[in-house]
Amino acid sequence: MRITFDAVPICSDKMTGIGWCELGQTQTLAALFPENRYEYSFFTSGDNERVKRVKKFAGKHIKLNTSGFSGFAYRAVSTFLPVPYSLFFGRKSDITHFFNYIVPPFVHGKKVVTVHDMVYKSFPDTVRGRTKYMLDIGLKRSMKRADLIVTDSEFSKREIVKYFPQHESKIRVVPCGVDTERFHPCDSPERISKVKKSLEIEGDYFLYVGTIEPRKNLERLITAYAAFVKKVGGNSPKLVLAGGKGWLDQGIYSRVEKLGMTQNIIFTKYVPSEDMNPLMCGSLAFVFPSLYEGFGMPPLEAMACGVPVLASGEASLPEVTGDCAVICDAYDTKSIAEGMFKLYNSEKLRKELSQKGLQRAQGFTWKRSAELLMDVYRELAK
Amino acid sequence: MSFEVLRSKKGGYVKSDVIAKLDALNAVLLGLENGMPREQALAELKKTEQIEIRKEKRGFFGASGFDTEDTETYLADLIAKIEKLIG
Numbered sequence: 001m002r003i004t005f006d007a008v009p010i011c012s013d014k015m016t017g018i019g020w021c022e023l024g025q026t027q028t029l030a031a032l033f034p035e036n037r038y039e040y041s042f043f044t045s046g047d048n049e050r051v052k053r054v055k056k057f058a059g060k061h062i063k064l065n066t067s068g069f070s071g072f073a074y075r076a077v078s079t080f081l082p083v084p085y086s087l088f089f090g091r092k093s094d095i096t097h098f099f100n101y102i103v104p105p106f107v108h109g110k111k112v113v114t115v116h117d118m119v120y121k122s123f124p125d126t127v128r129g130r131t132k133y134m135l136d137i138g139l140k141r142s143m144k145r146a147d148l149i150v151t152d153s154e155f156s157k158r159e160i161v162k163y164f165p166q167h168e169s170k171i172r173v174v175p176c177g178v179d180t181e182r183f184h185p186c187d188s189p190e191r192i193s194k195v196k197k198s199l200e201i202e203g204d205y206f207l208y209v210g211t212i213e214p215r216k217n218l219e220r221l222i223t224a225y226a227a228f229v230k231k232v233g234g235n236s237p238k239l240v241l242a243g244g245k246g247w248l249d250q251g252i253y254s255r256v257e258k259l260g261m262t263q264n265i266i267f268t269k270y271v272p273s274e275d276m277n278p279l280m281c282g283s284l285a286f287v288f289p290s291l292y293e294g295f296g297m298p299p300l301e302a303m304a305c306g307v308p309v310l311a312s313g314e315a316s317l318p319e320v321t322g323d324c325a326v327i328c329d330a331y332d333t334k335s336i337a338e339g340m341f342k343l344y345n346s347e348k349l350r351k352e353l354s355q356k357g358l359q360r361a362q363g364f365t366w367k368r369s370a371e372l373l374m375d376v377y378r379e380l381a382k
Numbered sequence: 383m384s385f386e387v388l389r390s391k392k393g394g395y396v397k398s399d400v401i402a403k404l405d406a407l408n409a410v411l412l413g414l415e416n417g418m419p420r421e422q423a424l425a426e427l428k429k430t431e432q433i434e435i436r437k438e439k440r441g442f443f444g445a446s447g448f449d450t451e452d453t454e455t456y457l458a459d460l461i462a463k464i465e466k467l468i469g
Contacts, residue, residue, distance in 0.1 A: 121445070121446055122390050122446050123397065124445070125397070125398050162390075162392070162446075163446075220405075220408075223408075223412070227412055227415075227416075230416065312385075313385020313386060313387070314385075314386055314387075315386070318385050327385055329387050330387070331387060331388065331401065331404050331408075331456075332404075332408060332460075333408050333412060334408065334411060334412060334415075
């Protein structure tokens, strides 16, 4: 089989969860099934750095198929005019997989699209206007164009069926995996001290990793944390929020100031990939009371590091955490604060969740994810 | 397996309205637990009654809101907790 992966999500120098998911699945798939031919296709927009980055990911199993045209211009034009994708990337592939919701017009061969979640329908206020606009226009058409639709969790499948019941028979669930080379219990404690020092963190801390945006429920987490500090007093652990600035984040920063928590809450600068593992491992617990997640990669990564997790019971999160986390009510600041206190107060609970989390994370491997994805491709090739 | 406290449903209550009301009620609850005077809590609770919760449109062009039954139960529980604390 000749399989093409649309490489747009892995082109950026600051990759998001969608990019990491594509990378984990495609690299593992290509290594596990070398009998097929694979390529990453993408518009370079004349940027050589982009080519270098993707080449590094491609390794020896995946070839590059590039076009010098502007990806931004293509996406903008192809939203309204049926400019054939095959005009830029040829007609050689048996299957082309798009990992970021949108299938462009006139792709040769069979088409697979990954639809990660339906947040633009379920919580439209938390999505950027232009993203919502593009999905409103493009997703329905994309799902019609796709021969099969891949999604990350049973929850997301139910969500897609809720809004697009006509495509139910085309949906396949392929959960993401966790990269155990990046996320594992820390084997060098001195790295934890170094990373803490570089990020100006002193003492114990709760950790959140993810974009700083309203969907992640950070305003309520901050309010809950303030209540926790009030209860525990001076020695309470800090709250570290590590993640890129998102959209509508002003309310989050102003909440910290309003509650007088500027000394207790640390917004880190950009955390390099190699520092993430020590940062996770050094935390007292990982907190993730998100309102909506298509999968919920960060809590899984924390579990893979052996870090106890506090998560909400919303959306797909229970599928990921199972009974290996303290579950809180995302809408109730008191419930979040109680969860934090439970974890802070009981070393026994932290140890127990750490062990259970490690075991559970072992079930989410990229190998399993890649095998399930190959089943999807084989189904199409029949 | 799902622990969702407020399920989404086409139609239903407008999510941002519900969340605004929940936040206001939670603020009263937290305030009471941190020594907010009874009179002030009663006044704050009264204010939350003014927060209107609209309904989403149903049908083909409708949007997703919070399930009405879930929302009403959740709000009633929260108000009961506050009233218990006010005494």
